[in-house]
Amino acid sequence: xxxxxxxDAYGTLYDVHSVIQRCENLFPGKGPQLSQMWRTKQLExxxxxxxxxxxxxxxxxxxxALAYACAALGLELGEEAKQALLREYRALACFPDVRPAxxxxxxxxxAILSNGSPDMLDPLVAQSGLRFDAVLSVDAVRIxxxxxxxxxxxxxxxxxxxxxxxxVSSNCWDALGARHFGFASYWINRTRAPVDKLxxxxxxxxxxxxxxxxxxxx
Amino acid sequence: xxxxxxxDAYGTLYDVHSVIQRCENLFPGKGPQLSQMWRTKQLExxxxxxxxxxxxxxxxxxxxALAYACAALGLELGEEAKQALLREYRALACFPDVRPAxxxxxxxxxAILSNGSPDMLDPLVAQSGLRFDAVLSVDAVRIxxxxxxxxxxxxxxxxxxxxxxxxVSSNCWDALGARHFGFASYWINRTRAPVDKLxxxxxxxxxxxxxxxxxxxx
Numbered sequence: 001x002x003x004x005x006x007x008d009a010y011g012t013l014y015d016v017h018s019v020i021q022r023c024e025n026l027f028p029g030k031g032p033q034l035s036q037m038w039r040t041k042q043l044e045x046x047x048x049x050x051x052x053x054x055x056x057x058x059x060x061x062x063x064x065a066l067a068y069a070c071a072a073l074g075l076e077l078g079e080e081a082k083q084a085l086l087r088e089y090r091a092l093a094c095f096p097d098v099r100p101a102x103x104x105x106x107x108x109x110x111a112i113l114s115n116g117s118p119d120m121l122d123p124l125v126a127q128s129g130l131r132f133d134a135v136l137s138v139d140a141v142r143i144x145x146x147x148x149x150x151x152x153x154x155x156x157x158x159x160x161x162x163x164x165x166x167x168v169s170s171n172c173w174d175a176l177g178a179r180h181f182g183f184a185s186y187w188i189n190r191t192r193a194p195v196d197k198l199x200x201x202x203x204x205x206x207x208x209x210x211x212x213x214x215x216x217x218x
Numbered sequence: 219x220x221x222x223x224x225x226d227a228y229g230t231l232y233d234v235h236s237v238i239q240r241c242e243n244l245f246p247g248k249g250p251q252l253s254q255m256w257r258t259k260q261l262e263x264x265x266x267x268x269x270x271x272x273x274x275x276x277x278x279x280x281x282x283a284l285a286y287a288c289a290a291l292g293l294e295l296g297e298e299a300k301q302a303l304l305r306e307y308r309a310l311a312c313f314p315d316v317r318p319a320x321x322x323x324x325x326x327x328x329a330i331l332s333n334g335s336p337d338m339l340d341p342l343v344a345q346s347g348l349r350f351d352a353v354l355s356v357d358a359v360r361i362x363x364x365x366x367x368x369x370x371x372x373x374x375x376x377x378x379x380x381x382x383x384x385x386v387s388s389n390c391w392d393a394l395g396a397r398h399f400g401f402a403s404y405w406i407n408r409t410r411a412p413v414d415k416l417x418x419x420x421x422x423x424x425x426x427x428x429x430x431x432x433x434x435x436x
């Protein structure tokens with residue numbers, strides 16, 4: 001019944017750990033705090049801009065969130081350091097469980113569906129060497145996840161019905177937004193967090209992508 | 219030119235400190251962490267539900283966020299403790315700078331515009347003794363701030379234009395959402411945080427509500 005497997009990018013396929021490491025290198029002792037506030041604001045800004053009807057590409061939002069986080073923590077961010085941090089996002093490593101899972105699922109159509117704008121996403125996918133049938137960005141509809149308009153991009157790209165799509169994300173709210181839209185959602189719970197309480201549940205909660213092929217192919 | 223002054227409720231007029239205190243009483247040593255995660259999730263859920271087109275009243279969202287925060291922190295939340303925490307939201311004190319500011323602005327139409335559902339908001343306003351020409355809840359449009367549909371409620375209630383409304387919030391993103399809609403927005407920056415970077419600026423940043431009447435009446 002499932003015809004396509006669609007993956008979130010950041011944190012699901014690609015490990016943002018190197019961004020955290022770079023924050024620590026630039027601001028010793030402040031790395032975890034900076035990277036956490038940066039990530040929190042990055043997401044908040046995607047939701048707030050979407051609701052305000054004031055879309056900006058993820059690359060802009062990511063820069064603005066970084067500027068806010070540095071200001072809030074009293075860190076002086078030079079142009080060079082800023083560019084180094086933003087570059088890191090285009091060169092993330094994929095998690096070790098990604099390649100084997102993608103290979104085992106090679107008989108299905110596979111895609112990325114990401115908040116990332118093409119200027120961030122395309123270089124990232126290219127350098128990683130991963131192959132997809134489609135790399136879909138919210139930029140096409142100018143609103144961020146978890147808007148139904150975003151998940152609908154998959155239907156248009158592959159000519160499938162919501163129930164024919166397996167959706168995979170390490171962001172619980174993203175998995176739940178996709179589930180609400182009608183996808184078979186798998187939440188990759190890498191950090192053993194509780195399921196978000198948004199009145200909807202994922203189809204399954206998996207510890208890693210290694211468990212995904214058996215779930216999807218059974 | 220300004221004909222109406224519209225206030226956010228939680229954190230702007232009403233001090234949520236007593237909620238934090240109650241968290242600490244129930245879970246000694248965990249109060250700050252619990253109340254911060256509760257608040258963070260409460261807001262995230264409002265944005266995520268709005269974007270998913272899956273509105274639930276703020277009272278529901280508040281309960282769900284509390285349940286998540288307790289689960290994430292490994293805290294056992296009994297029914298009695300839960301009810302005590304939720305009751306606290308209906309009995310918040312207003313900040314000391316509120317009554318004098320509202321009095322000085324008594325010549326203008328004044329309203330609350332809040333994410334709070336009427337079941338939370340109405341008892342809160344009643345017990346505080348503050349008087350408003352209107353107490354407006356997002357519940358009427360079934361989407362949360364900063365959606366333009368929310369700010370539009372003020373125009374319908376008072377028959378005014380956006381440029382005739384002064385909007386006051388201690389939540390920067392709320393002040394910016396209102397500014398984007400066209401209100402004259404005042405951000406009450408009680409914690410000396412940086413302005414959020416959403417591509418729009420408040421009309422003024424004030425330290426407290428005490429500075430508001432001079433700004434609005436000049």
